[in-house]
Amino acid sequence: MTNKYTLTQEGVDALEEELSVLVNVERPLVLKEIEEARSFGDLSENADYDAARNKQGNIESRIMEIEHILAHKEIVEYSKTSKTVAVGNYVEVHDRTNDETFSFRILGQFEGKPLNGTVSVDAPIATAILGKKVGDRVLVRAQTPYEVQILNISTDPIE
Numbered sequence: 001m002t003n004k005y006t007l008t009q010e011g012v013d014a015l016e017e018e019l020s021v022l023v024n025v026e027r028p029l030v031l032k033e034i035e036e037a038r039s040f041g042d043l044s045e046n047a048d049y050d051a052a053r054n055k056q057g058n059i060e061s062r063i064m065e066i067e068h069i070l071a072h073k074e075i076v077e078y079s080k081t082s083k084t085v086a087v088g089n090y091v092e093v094h095d096r097t098n099d100e101t102f103s104f105r106i107l108g109q110f111e112g113k114p115l116n117g118t119v120s121v122d123a124p125i126a127t128a129i130l131g132k133k134v135g136d137r138v139l140v141r142a143q144t145p146y147e148v149q150i151l152n153i154s155t156d157p158i159e
Helices: 009-038 047-071 124-129
Strands: 005-007 073-075 090-095 100-107 118-120 137-140 146-154
Touching: 005 009, 009 047, 009 073, 047 073, 090 124, 118 124, 124 137, 124 146
Parallel strands: 005 073, 100 118
Antiparallel strands: 090 100, 090 146, 137 146
């Protein structure tokens, strides 16, 4: 049984765009690079050829990965409520272990960008707080576990 990949529609759109660029732009360019490198002669000591083939392998691998994800996707809607933590919510928590308060938004798999204030639905903090309510305290099972208390849940950004 293949796992489903939890994505928002925006996440699906981003993967489809990346796939389009890889198939329609990157793949043809690397094929031209390989063809050009072949024209230099001896392939056994042709660094340009080796580099182009490696690049081609990376592109083909990413294409297959994206196609697999899209074939097994489960699109989730953003939460329209702030009663319990769900995908799409903005959440403010107090890290009781380190005495810090921070906020973030929970998005689908592969969509989290912690430096931009978003985390993936499968990040340790997201899995710990999904379905919880304001005031709940939970243990985040990360490499170094820590306890957080949910201070605020919102469908709008938390200032």
